[in-house]
Amino acid sequence: MQEHERLSVRLIELLLLPTILSWIVCGEIAGRVFRRSGRGYWRGCLTGALLGPLGILIVLLFDPTPEVRRVQQLNSGDMTFCRLCLGLIPPNARVCRHCDRDVPVYAAH
Numbered sequence: 284m285q286e287h288e289r290l291s292v293r294l295i296e297l298l299l300l301p302t303i304l305s306w307i308v309c310g311e312i313a314g315r316v317f318r319r320s321g322r323g324y325w326r327g328c329l330t331g332a333l334l335g336p337l338g339i340l341i342v343l344l345f346d347p348t349p350e351v352r353r354v355q356q357l358n359s360g361d362m363t364f365c366r367l368c369l370g371l372i373p374p375n376a377r378v379c380r381h382c383d384r385d386v387p388v389y390a391a392h
């Protein structure tokens with residue numbers, strides 16, 4: 284192998300490795316962010332792989348889907364289930380906004 288061939292192979296290695304690493308790392312991060320917001324891993328992964336750090340910023344701009352938001356509200360204690368219709372209501376609600384019935388209050392033990 285001649286000197287200029289060795290140089291071009293080295294140059295390709297130097298450019299290719301960071302590019303492939305960037306696809307993988309940015310794709311993985313964007314995929315995880317998008318999955319957490321309820322929009323699916325692979326769409327985020329593709330966005331991150333194609334657009335790099337810009338793709339990560341783009342997927343971060345998406346709010347969680349309503350389904351994910353409800354789960355977050357339940358887990359954080361900001362909302363609870365109505366015992367009569369299973370609609371989401373604030374924990375201190377007296378009347379359910381979904382079924383318009385009085386929310387039964389049970390003594391906590």
Ligand SMILES: [Zn+2]
Pocket residue numbers: 365366367368369370379380381382383384
């Ligand atoms: Zn209700």
